[in-house]
Amino acid sequence: MIDHEQAQELLTLRAFGEMDESEANRLALHLGSCADCRRFDQEFAQGIGRLAKLEDPPRADATPPPSVRRVGVHPAPAWRRRLAPLAACAASFAAGICVTLAIHSGSESTPTPPPPPSQRVEGTFARESPPPLATTLGVLTVMARSVPR
Amino acid sequence: MNASERMPPEAALSAHGPMVLRVCTAILGDRERGADAAQDTWLRYLRFKDDNSIDNLGGWLRRVAVACAIDLLRREPPTAQPLEAGESRPAQGPDQGQVLVARELADFVRAQLPRLPESQRIVFRLKTEAELSLAEIAEDLGLALPTVKTHFARACVRLQASLRAFSPEGTHS
Numbered sequence: 001m002i003d004h005e006q007a008q009e010l011l012t013l014r015a016f017g018e019m020d021e022s023e024a025n026r027l028a029l030h031l032g033s034c035a036d037c038r039r040f041d042q043e044f045a046q047g048i049g050r051l052a053k054l055e056d057p058p059r060a061d062a063t064p065p066p067s068v069r070r071v072g073v074h075p076a077p078a079w080r081r082r083l084a085p086l087a088a089c090a091a092s093f094a095a096g097i098c099v100t101l102a103i104h105s106g107s108e109s110t111p112t113p114p115p116p117p118s119q120r121v122e123g124t125f126a127r128e129s130p131p132p133l134a135t136t137l138g139v140l141t142v143m144a145r146s147v148p149r
Numbered sequence: 150m151n152a153s154e155r156m157p158p159e160a161a162l163s164a165h166g167p168m169v170l171r172v173c174t175a176i177l178g179d180r181e182r183g184a185d186a187a188q189d190t191w192l193r194y195l196r197f198k199d200d201n202s203i204d205n206l207g208g209w210l211r212r213v214a215v216a217c218a219i220d221l222l223r224r225e226p227p228t229a230q231p232l233e234a235g236e237s238r239p240a241q242g243p244d245q246g247q248v249l250v251a252r253e254l255a256d257f258v259r260a261q262l263p264r265l266p267e268s269q270r271i272v273f274r275l276k277t278e279a280e281l282s283l284a285e286i287a288e289d290l291g292l293a294l295p296t297v298k299t300h301f302a303r304a305c306v307r308l309q310a311s312l313r314a315f316s317p318e319g320t321h322s
Contacts, residue, residue: 009302
């Protein structure tokens with residue numbers, strides 16, 4: 001016959017599926033006559049015993065996806081993990097400098113606003129190839145000659 | 150090592166790496182320290198990988214991982230709380246309420262584990278976090294199965310008593 005302490009230990013083993021047949025027989029004999037241990041069994045099932053009844057997640061040694069496998073098999077060295085916060089600070093500081101420089105250079109070379117539509121038309125004419133000066137002079141000469149005096 | 154077990158180191162890493170990491174993390178209660186112990190395990194593997202006396206590579210690696218993690222645990226006792234709150238494995242249940250209760254329970258257990266004797270704590274973690282059977286744990290720790298059963302059962306009873314004190318109704322739901 002087992003005592004309360006042994007019975008309660010066996011109850012925890014039973015909750016986690018670790019009790020063999022002889023232990024089960026001894027426990028059954030005790031539980032039949034012990035209300036305290038039956039109450040402990042109920043309490044344990046609602047307490048620590050829940051850890052045994054939780055749905056088992058996939059075991060970590062099942063083949064994980066490649067990314068997970070890589071992380072699990074090749075964990076970063078300790079020095080790299082310890083320097084990670086420092087590296088993050090340095091990166092954010094460098095990013096801040098870059099943003100500041102970009103803002104300053106942007107203010108120095110402010111783009112000129114687009115010209116009004118009329119100027120844009122002039123610009124278009126100006127960019128077209130003008131007639132040769134000789135031709136213009138020749139036209140003017142013809143016009144001058146054609147004007148009656 | 151048998152011909153069937155003899156595999157290139159990369160294949161051994163792929164096959165057993167997650168298990169080694171899981172066992173080390175379970176004992177140390179900390180992922181970073183678990184990774185350090187896992188690296189020690191693989192260093193030992195590289196030193197002994199051509200040893201013909203290794204019959205079962207998975208079992209050998211598990212025993213070495215347990216030894217490396219316990220060495221690290223004794224060399225550098227943890228100063229802070231183990232795993233971060235809310236990072237518990239049981240957070241994958243289908244029901245959100247059950248998930249929250251499981252998370253709370255796992256956090257409570259983690260907080261209470263440092264109060265247990267080292268042998269009980271290691272056995273409890275290997276059983277509940279590394280999901281090893283008590284027979285495997287007994288083999289890894291070089292202890293008799295009844296001894297491991299006693300360690301585990303006493304850890305459970307003590308944790309249940311702490312839970313009862315924490316929750317006066319005796320339940321934790």
